[in-house]
Amino acid sequence: MPEQSRGTPGAPGVPDAPGTPSxxxxxxxxxxxxxxxxxxxxxxxxxxxxxxxxxxxxxxxxxxxxxxxxxxxxxxxxxxxDALVAEALPDLPADAYSAAHTALNAANAAYESRFGHPFVICVDGLKPDEVLDRVLEGIRSRLANDPEEERLVAAEELRRLARxxxxxxxxxxxxxxxx
Structure with missing residues (x-):
């Protein structure tokens, strides 16, 4: 019988203890x-x-x-x-300046005005201090997309978030x- 790998039970790819449902x-x-x-x-x-x-x-x-x-x-x-409307921007780090919140809210308002739904982006794997820059960069670059191109990008971000x-x-x- 092959040896089972060790790790956190229930984690992807890691077997649970015998008899323990994952x-x-x-x-x-x-x-x-x-x-x-x-x-x-x-x-x-x-x-x-x-x-x-x-x-x-x-x-x-x-x-x-x-x-x-x-x-x-x-x-x-x-x-x-409908799924896009239910999304919210990622939380900013607790120590983010109020100017950062203002910039993010303004960029998101411009995005929503252009595309008719909230901006969605997956920030999985980013350090908390990288989130604001990634979100602002994403909104600014995606504002240049035509609506059909942005529909595809937003759908891919939804897929990544769900996954x-x-x-x-x-x-x-x-x-x-x-x-």
């Missing part, structure tokens, strides 16, 4: 309504949550993430617009913390 096992076994509610915490689209929940059980996290990606790509424009939240949810057996 977070994915709990998700796979959950009632449909509970699974959908869990998914809605990752991306606010009822159609997406229903589709991903309907394909359970998933053999592993990668299969779940692939299904979530596909469901995100297939969202109709109205569902994607990160789903991974965090199942890796830590708890709700996402960035919402």
């Amino acid at each position: 977070a994915l096992d709990h998700f796979n076994a959950a009632a449909t309504e509970d699974a959908e509610r869990t998914l809605l915490a990752c991306l606010h689209s009822h159609r997406w949550a229903v589709r991903v929940a309907a394909h359970r059980p998933y053999p592993d996290l990668e299969a779940l993430l692939a299904a979530a990606d596909e469901a995100t790509y297939d969202l109709p424009r109205t569902d994607r617009a 990160g939240r789903l991974t965090a949810l199942l890796a830590h057996d708890g709700p996402p913390t960035d919402r």
